């Protein structure tokens with residue numbers, strides 16, 4: 146499968162309850178809304194294929210990613226209907242890599258076998274923590290024991306890859322507490338781990354609690370310590386980080402779908418709030434609210450709520466940000482070919498090399514572990530200097 150084949154993202158907006166930190170486009174699931182959802186996505190696939198939003202001669206999708214929300218809430222027949230509709234309207238690479246996000250409470254042997262039979266090759270489990278108090282704080286619906294059981298069942302079900310999502314930097318979380326989570330994850334030995342720092346978004350329950358002073362976020366120093374612990378611990382245990390938040394036991398276990406976002410590969414998104422990118426300069430997005438999305442589809446308007454054209458400066462900033470977040474860093478020759486400047490030649494680079502934030506060789510400019518913790522800030526700084534050099 147070519148890594149440059151486009152990716153397909155399918156947004157399933159339903160969750161059995163809304164977690165207090167979540168700022169995704171989600172709704173509390175209701176049987177009625179859920180039952181008609183697969184037909185809605187099928188209608189969108191047909192609309193997109195007929196409208197020219199996605200070129201009919203585009204290469205086949207190399208990855209299909211069911212995200213959300215909680216795709217594991219959909220019945221097997223609904224997932225099948227969505228995949229069939231995709232196949233009827235778009236080209237699909239014969240070796241397509243299908244990934245599905247699942248919550249531990251939805252995992253049992255029957256469903257795992259069903260997902261495998263649908264062609265799902267990679268399962269992402271939203272474990273978030275192995276600590277009962279942390280799970281309660283995060284508003285999750287599973288216990289640590291259920292999480293362990295779900296991971297063990299998934300690992301025995303024959304997927305090419307099983308990934309666990311974990312969240313750290315919770316208020317009051319100690320280095321030891323987080324290390325215990327990592328130790329449990331490593332004991333279970335999945336192929337892939339994603340470890341995200343808790344981000345408190347304004348329009349969430351946690352955002353409200355923060356405004357009232359009832360939720361105190363972890364300070365910058367502790368965040369950096371937890372970030373570095375995560376990378377050191379997992380590297381030493383055999384799961385080296387290949388992106389700021391992602392860790393794999395072997396290169397074959399790295400996320401094939403997310404990589405497309407990081408490389409500016411074209412991707413199509415279906416479902417409320419889904420974003421799409423044509424691989425050039427156009428990005429567009431669907432109506433985020435399920436009701437609005439449904440209405441747009443019912444009235445023949447199509448799901449697209451907005452679009453933007455990315456100019457060269459915007460694409461360059463994105464390219465620097467995305468590349469500095471990955472272990473490969475910036476490919477200097479490719480970057481220069483694309484944007485007319487070698488990022489390693491800007492004024493601030495020698496200083497950041499001396500400070501141990503960046504590493505440089507003939508081909509690539511990358512972050513060190515210390516630099517990785519501050520990757521976005523470094524990217525902004527580099528990009529600002531590049532803008533001055535090229536006279537923007």
Ligand code: SF4
Pocket residue numbers: 159160162163164167168169171213214215248271
């Ligand atoms: S399960 Fe995931 S998508 Fe659903 S509300 Fe919680 S964090 Fe958001």
